[in-house]
Amino acid sequence: MFNASLKQLSIQLAEKKISSTELTTEFLQRIKQFNPEYNAFITVNEEISLAQAKVADKMLATGQAGPLTGIPIAQKDIFCARGWLTTCGSKMLSNFVSPYDAGVIERFNQAGAINIGKTNMDEFAMGSSNETSYFGMVKNPWDIAAVPGGSSGGAACAVAARLAPAATGTDTGGSIRQPAALCGISGIKPTYGLVSRYGMIAFASSLDQGGPMAKSAEDLALLLNVMIGFDPRDSTSLQHDAEDCAQDLQKPLAGLRIGLPKEYFAEGMSQDVASAIEKALVEYRKLGAQTIEVSLPNAPLSIPVYYVLAPAEASSNLSRFDGVRYGYRAPAYSDLADMYRKTRTQGFGAEVKRRILIGTYVLSHGYYDAYYIKAQKLRRLIAQDFTEAYKRCDIIMGPTTPTVAFNLGEKSGDPIQMYLSDIYTSAANLTGMPAMSIPIGFGDKNRPIGLHIMGNYFKEAQMLNIAHQYQLVTDWHLKSPV
Amino acid sequence: MQWEIVIGLEVHAQLSTQSKIFSGASTAYGSPPNTQACVIDLALPGVLPVLNKGAVERAIKFGLSVGAKINSPSIFARKNYFYPDLPKGYQISQFELPVVQGGNIQIQADGEEKNIRLTRAHLEEDAGKSLHEDFHGMSGIDLNRAGTPLLEIVSEPDMRSSAEAVVYAKTLHALVRWIGICDGNMQEGSFRCDANVSVRPYGTEKLGTRCEIKNLNSFRFLEKAIDYEARRQIEILEDGGIIRQETRLYDASKDETRTMRTKEDANDYRYFPDPDLLPLEISANWIDQVQSVLPELPQARRDRYMSEFALSAYDASVLTSSRETADYFESTIKQLPAQVKLCANWIMGEINGQLNKEGLEITACPVTPSQLAALLERISDDTISGKAAKAVFESMWNGELEKNVDAIIAAKGLKQISDDSAIEKLVDQVLAANEQQVADYRNGKEKAFNSLVGQIMKATQGKANPAQVNTILKKKLEG
Numbered sequence: 001m002f003n004a005s006l007k008q009l010s011i012q013l014a015e016k017k018i019s020s021t022e023l024t025t026e027f028l029q030r031i032k033q034f035n036p037e038y039n040a041f042i043t044v045n046e047e048i049s050l051a052q053a054k055v056a057d058k059m060l061a062t063g064q065a066g067p068l069t070g071i072p073i074a075q076k077d078i079f080c081a082r083g084w085l086t087t088c089g090s091k092m093l094s095n096f097v098s099p100y101d102a103g104v105i106e107r108f109n110q111a112g113a114i115n116i117g118k119t120n121m122d123e124f125a126m127g128s129s130n131e132t133s134y135f136g137m138v139k140n141p142w143d144i145a146a147v148p149g150g151s152s153g154g155a156a157c158a159v160a161a162r163l164a165p166a167a168t169g170t171d172t173g174g175s176i177r178q179p180a181a182l183c184g185i186s187g188i189k190p191t192y193g194l195v196s197r198y199g200m201i202a203f204a205s206s207l208d209q210g211g212p213m214a215k216s217a218e219d220l221a222l223l224l225n226v227m228i229g230f231d232p233r234d235s236t237s238l239q240h241d242a243e244d245c246a247q248d249l250q251k252p253l254a255g256l257r258i259g260l261p262k263e264y265f266a267e268g269m270s271q272d273v274a275s276a277i278e279k280a281l282v283e284y285r286k287l288g289a290q291t292i293e294v295s296l297p298n299a300p301l302s303i304p305v306y307y308v309l310a311p312a313e314a315s316s317n318l319s320r321f322d323g324v325r326y327g328y329r330a331p332a333y334s335d336l337a338d339m340y341r342k343t344r345t346q347g348f349g350a351e352v353k354r355r356i357l358i359g360t361y362v363l364s365h366g367y368y369d370a371y372y373i374k375a376q377k378l379r380r381l382i383a384q385d386f387t388e389a390y391k392r393c394d395i396i397m398g399p400t401t402p403t404v405a406f407n408l409g410e411k412s413g414d415p416i417q418m419y420l421s422d423i424y425t426s427a428a429n430l431t432g433m434p435a436m437s438i439p440i441g442f443g444d445k446n447r448p449i450g451l452h453i454m455g456n457y458f459k460e461a462q463m464l465n466i467a468h469q470y471q472l473v474t475d476w477h478l479k480s481p482v
Numbered sequence: 483m484q485w486e487i488v489i490g491l492e493v494h495a496q497l498s499t500q501s502k503i504f505s506g507a508s509t510a511y512g513s514p515p516n517t518q519a520c521v522i523d524l525a526l527p528g529v530l531p532v533l534n535k536g537a538v539e540r541a542i543k544f545g546l547s548v549g550a551k552i553n554s555p556s557i558f559a560r561k562n563y564f565y566p567d568l569p570k571g572y573q574i575s576q577f578e579l580p581v582v583q584g585g586n587i588q589i590q591a592d593g594e595e596k597n598i599r600l601t602r603a604h605l606e607e608d609a610g611k612s613l614h615e616d617f618h619g620m621s622g623i624d625l626n627r628a629g630t631p632l633l634e635i636v637s638e639p640d641m642r643s644s645a646e647a648v649v650y651a652k653t654l655h656a657l658v659r660w661i662g663i664c665d666g667n668m669q670e671g672s673f674r675c676d677a678n679v680s681v682r683p684y685g686t687e688k689l690g691t692r693c694e695i696k697n698l699n700s701f702r703f704l705e706k707a708i709d710y711e712a713r714r715q716i717e718i719l720e721d722g723g724i725i726r727q728e729t730r731l732y733d734a735s736k737d738e739t740r741t742m743r744t745k746e747d748a749n750d751y752r753y754f755p756d757p758d759l760l761p762l763e764i765s766a767n768w769i770d771q772v773q774s775v776l777p778e779l780p781q782a783r784r785d786r787y788m789s790e791f792a793l794s795a796y797d798a799s800v801l802t803s804s805r806e807t808a809d810y811f812e813s814t815i816k817q818l819p820a821q822v823k824l825c826a827n828w829i830m831g832e833i834n835g836q837l838n839k840e841g842l843e844i845t846a847c848p849v850t851p852s853q854l855a856a857l858l859e860r861i862s863d864d865t866i867s868g869k870a871a872k873a874v875f876e877s878m879w880n881g882e883l884e885k886n887v888d889a890i891i892a893a894k895g896l897k898q899i900s901d902d903s904a905i906e907k908l909v910d911q912v913l914a915a916n917e918q919q920v921a922d923y924r925n926g927k928e929k930a931f932n933s934l935v936g937q938i939m940k941a942t943q944g945k946a947n948p949a950q951v952n953t954i955l956k957k958k959l960e961g
Contacts, residue, residue: 197530201527313757316752322564322566
């Protein structure tokens with residue numbers, strides 16, 4: 001049962017072949033068994049999950065069920081969920097039980113999905129290896145010496161290790177796509193504004209976007225249909241006409257124009273990744289697509305631009321964690337300034353502090369124009385590059401990451417090397433355009449490789465179609481480490 | 483040396499919305515601590531601000547009423563600093579592009595009209611309150627006020643005395659209440675002033691170094707704080723010193739200002755556009771809509787009262803001191819259009835006097851405009867004298883006889899004697915009883931006439947129509 005796709009489980013639930021309680025119990029059992037090794041979950045609450053399963057079974061029995069009713073979903077611990085410990089991977093929130101539900105959690109609850117647990121993540125979503133979590137590193141189920149990627153490392157691990165049929169993630173610079181690639185699963189970051197950010201703990205508000213992680217594109221479509229929707233509590237939420245993300249899954253790809261940015265096929269990509277990408281492109285040509293070279297001249301600036309803007313917003317977003325109203329407070333201090341200093345010194349990890357310092361610096365008087373304003377201008381140029389490219393092609397493809405998963409500890413002492421893990425992914429956050437990763441094979445040390453599929457605004461249904469057609473003729477997405 | 487004082491004001495007007503600027507929590511004043519702070523006001527992880535359209539509408543109203551430019555888009559920015567009553571660690575305000583740009587306010591200073599230029603007005607959220615007593619060495623935080631909408635109205639340094647600054651502040655105070663965007667309650671902090679004060683030698687152009695005096699919550703404190711601060715700066719300069727740019731606090735109990743923070747230890751607020759809020763677009767359509775419901779402004783009404791009713795500038799100013807007063811006046815004269823000046827005098831005199839005495843707003847005046855008009859009508863048709871009218875007014879104020887003017891006149895027997903023959907009879911009686919004064923008058927002692935009038939009025943308990951008494955008496959004495 002645990003190897004079944006979400007779609008298959010949904011059918012079995014609807015046909016009463018299994019109950020949600022059985023399904024939930026099975027995954028809770030697997031989590032109990034394997035989580036000590038993988039550390040994919042920070043919090044599991046069998047009582048709440050099983051209570052939700054009971055409600056879902058009633059919905060299923062009375063014909064009020066939707067496609068996700070009764071399906072266990074692993075929720076990234078960045079989403080506030082009422083009555084759940086919501087830590088964001090930080091000591092700062094290690095005691096924070098949310099009194100309210102995030103917009104995304106609400107939508108899953110309304111759909112009758114089961115919250116199977118809160119997944120581990122890099123602290124405040126800052127990291128590409130899940131090594132910055134206060135709750136310990138997560139292992140890559142393909143190779144426990146390897147990182148799972150980050151920041152949604154727990155989510156990717158949970159899906160790959162079959163501890164949950166699907167998971168939510170958030171993506172600020174690649175945090176859904178990079179761990180999906182490194183763990184051999186599928187994940188999509190939708191167009192900015194489609195998924196509510198209400199109750200999703202902010203890292204960099206203008207870049208953060210929630211999205212699903214699952215085994216296949218078909219499953220992602222079902223999940224996106226629940227996650228997408230206007231939320232008046234999020235001023236950046238878009239009132240976009242609802243469309244069925246699964247509507248185009250079966251469309252043939254004949255005539256599809258795939259753009260290959262020359263900047264992404266230059267130096268930096270490892271040989272194993274390059275040959276896997278080439279093989280995937282061969283499949284696409286067989287499916288009737290043509291590939292053309294495009295240019296994104298400013299895309300190589302994505303990392304520096306990202307590492308000005310994201311820390312700038314983060315430095316301000318994380319100011320609320322001051323020990324005054326909730327969360328961690330230093331046990332001993334002499335006065336107010338000392339309480340702030342000690343609380344934040346003790347409550348935040350090194351990477352979070354590094355980014356707060358960078359962000360504070362680039363927003364400071366005298367540096368703001370040189371860094372923040374300049375980065376905003378470049379951000380617009382990067383978006384223009386993509387808009388230009390989409391005049392010549394329908395979709396852009398490339399590697400999700402330059403290499404397969406690196407070893408735990410390999411880059412944790414070198415932030416620049418770590419930041420370069422997001423070299424291909426962060427542009428989509430800067431432009432707000434949708435992007436996804438699907439598994440296309442294995443490379444060095446038999447670790448998974450992901451194909452990065454990037455689309456223009458609101459092209460989620462088309463991207464899922466492109467991914468699904470590939471998954472119909474290949475079986476990489478069915479491979480499991482367990 | 484002769485010194486010129488230069489003053490600019492920053493006024494924080496609390497906007498009269500039901501809910502907060504970025505959350506749905508209530509803005510009502512005086513609730514138990516933290517009962518009006520929702521998850522957004524508490525800045526829980528993950529919450530987001532949503533702009534209250536009512537606050538924007540009030541800002542537009544203000545902008546239109548001072549002839550300012552309404553910026554579209556305007557940008558919300560984060561002002562970053564740590565303080566326990568600032569839950570997010572930043573205040574959402576506006577920095578580079580405020581919603582209201584420019585504008586002018588006319589004030590009456592020393593009987594002359596003076597124009598005060600506005601720099602800008604921007605929307606922002608208020609902070610909460612830190613409570614330093616009653617917590618045994620710890621501080622308490624009340625976040626009820628956190629997120630209350632404010633319009634910060636910044637003037638150019640166009641005022642030259644504390645008196646001018648007070649007139650400007652009062653004019654602004656009247657305006658925000660007039661257009662209904664702020665209740666103006668200074669005790670509750672709905673209208674707070676910061677004053678930027680500098681001095682320079684008379685006749686020079688260059689502005690002196692300024693000090694900002696924070697949180698002046700009464701007009702009297704505003705005046706005293708500016709006076710103190712200007713004296714302090716002049717003394718330093720005359721002793722050969724230099725002024726340090728700093729923020730100062732006014733201590734009313736000692737009547738002095740003292741250093742709060744200097745420029746050196748000022749925060750770097752690291753303003754940047756708030757990524758949680760989109761640029762605020764205000765359509766021409768929205769501006770037109772607000773314009774169409776904007777009431778006639780005090781300045782326009784004042785001018786109209788002078789041109790249409792020939793009222794003096796002073797009378798027109800008093801009657802337009804608040805929209806409610808002006809509305810009261812207009813309701814009254816609507817029923818007594820021939821007696822505008824009489825109505826004006828009564829409102830400025832009796833009505834305002836009584837209201838002040840009892841600490842009432844004109845909206846709570848026990849005598850309605852139509853009741854006042856009914857009373858004044860009895861003066862104008864000679865039924866009662868002005869003096870008797872005051873007695874009737876007092877009865878009406880106290881709610882006697884259902885405030886019915888004629889019933890009160892009858893009950894008190896205040897009806898004027900206007901019957902010629904009755905008055906003649908009275909005059910004859912008084913003349914007969916006062917031969918000496920009659921003789922005096924005829925010998926050229928004009929004063930004797932007034933004495934005789936007094937006797938007649940006394941005999942009628944003031945009810946005789948004084949004009950008729952004068953005519954008849956004169957005729958008798960000279961006839």
